[in-house]
Amino acid sequence: MNIKSVYFIGIGGIGMSNLARYYMSKGKQVAGYDRTETPLTKRLVEEGAAIHYNDDIHLIPDYCKDNKTTLVVYTPAVPMENEEVRFFNDNHFDIKKRAQVLGLITQTSKALCCAGTHGKTTTSSMLAHILKQSHLDTNAFLGGILKNYDSNLLLSDASEYTVIEADEYDRSFHWLHPYMALITSVDPDHLDIYGTEEEYLKSFGHFTSLIMSGGALVMRHGIKLSPQVAKDVRVYTYSIEEGDFHAENVRIGNGEIFFDFVTPKGVIREIQLGVPIKINIENAIGSMALAWLNGVSDVELRDAMKTFEGAKRRFDFWLKTDRLVMIDDYAHHPEELAASITSVKELYPGRKLTGIFQPHLYSRTRDFAPEFARSLSLLDELILLDIYPAREKPIEGVTSRIIFDAVTCPKTLCKKxxxxxxxxxxxxxxxxxxxxxxxxxxxxxxxxxxLEKKL
Known part of the structure; x- marks a missing residue:
């Protein structure tokens, strides 16, 4: 197919927008639809994409109406009854999920794929930054905006590597062709798709079977996963304290974190975290392990970790004064919430921690309400908002109150x-x-x- 234009249905999604940028960098005409205008869609328009916000086939540009030269990319978050989806289906366009397109890209490069219930955005971002700053360079398709580059897409004409954030939602990561893979966690999630924990774990097992011959799997020590890798795929484990890759001599204080990075062949001393949150020690070990396996030097690892500024909405400091601190985090699963809250309490011991939480999805709230309540009870005070529905319709009897009633710390239920x-x-x-x-x-x-006015 001679692709001249690419049309995105759900172009404003973090993962869709980096593909849109990728195709614009290749000289293709890019257009798309999304439900609402956001800072991300505004930037895409500034960069040359044509975007509209009504589900209306008459708003699709003419150059995207030729099924011989237009590739259509959609996200599973958009319902199939969407008018534009129906138009492209009825007129026999080449329609691919975002994950399928990423799969095609990973076929022609050494793909380093970071997967897991949580931690995949941070680890893939760290890995991308390490490689970008090293002699290897990289391309990267990420699920967050990296502060170092103000983008979720990194491009290189010279590098054979591509870093991919591998998303398990809708089994999307089964389309990928990993050269090496990192798995951070397999705590059950997306049970609206998988039904049971067993099916969720089976999906990750299948993902490991896709790792190419001669590649490697790096998985967090102790996770409940039996990998299905080929015989010549090397398997390593990592965590803060145990595994083939781990940390020693961890020092936390004065808003800084240092540690020594232990590899199967020696120790790299004095790693300093650019984003000094305890949970990032483990994220750093996983991402450095993949980089180390591909030949990044000790000096390059040390320099990259020190200069990593993080991804937006991942332990993102908005205000940092002696009197007031404001941190934003994308955490939306009970395990993520517990890790996030615990990390902040360790960073600011003895200070009152107030959390504002907006639950994401009715199904996730229903499936994990007791676990959410346990994690949120770690706060000194909770302000709980209504559920953000995203792609879902309401479920009878499921509101934020089923979490709220079980929370044990001081709490307030509040509309956004x-x-x-x-x-x-x-x-x-x-x-x-x-x-x-x-x-x-x-x-x-x-x-x-x-908060600034209060100062």
């Missing part, structure tokens, strides 16, 4: 539109942590302004 006025009235905020994968990020700027 009433949050700012609530914060204006509060005078006891010390360290504030905003949490969730929905649209809570749209309130971060006004929340920061309210």
């Amino acid at each position: 539109e009433e949050l700012l006025s609530l914060l204006e009235r509060k005078n006891d905020i010390d360290v504030l942590l905003t949490l969730g994968a929905g649209d809570i990020d749209q309130l971060l700027e006004p929340i920061k302004e309210i």
Whole structure:
């Protein structure tokens, strides 16, 4: 197929937008639809994409209406009854999921794929930064905006490597062709797709079977996974304290973290974390392990970890003063919440930690309500918002209250539109942590302004 234009249905998604940028960099005409305008879609328009926000086939540009020269990419988050999806189906266009397109890209490069229930955005971002700063260079398709590059896409004409954030939702990562893979965690999630924990784990097992001959799997020590790798695929484990790759001599203090990185062949001393949160020690070990296996030098590893600024919405500091701290984190699974809250408490011992959490998806809230309540009870105070539905329709009896009622710390149930006025009235905020994968990020700027006024 001689592709001249690419049309994206759901172009504003973090994963879709990096593919849109990729095709624009290749000189293709790019257009697309999304439900709402966001800072991400505005930037794509500035970069040359044509985007509209109504599901209307008349708004599709003419250059995207030739089925012989247009590739259509869609995200599973868009329902199949969408008018534009039906139009392209009825007119026999080449329609591919985002994951299928990534699969095609991974066939022609050494793909380093980071998967896991949580931690995959941070580890893939760290890995991409390490390789980009090293003699190897890299391409990268990431699920977050890297602060170092202000982008979720890194490109290189010279490098044979591609870093991919491998998404397990809808079994998307089964389309990939990993040269090496990293698995951070396999805590059950997306049970609306998988049904059971057993099916979820089976999906990760199949992912490991896709690793190419001569490649490697790096998996977190102790996770509940039996890999199905080929005979000549090397398997390594990692964690903070155990495994083929781990940390020694960890020092946390004065807002800084240092540790020594233990590899199967020796120790790389004095690694400093650019984003000094305890959970990032383990993320760093996993990403450095993959980089080390591909020949990144000790000096390159040390320099890259020190200069890594993180991805937006992953332990993202919005305010950092002696009197007030504001941190934003994308955590939306009970295990992620517990790790995030614990890490912040270790960074600011003895200070009051207030969390604002927006649950993501009715099905996830239903499936893990007791676990959410346990994790959120680690806070000193909770402000709980309504559920962000994303792609889902409401489920009877499922609201934020099923979490709220079981939380044991001081708590407030609050509608999103009433949050700012609530914060204006509060005078006891010390360290504030905003949490969730929905649209809570749209309130971060006004929340920061309210806190600055209190200073």
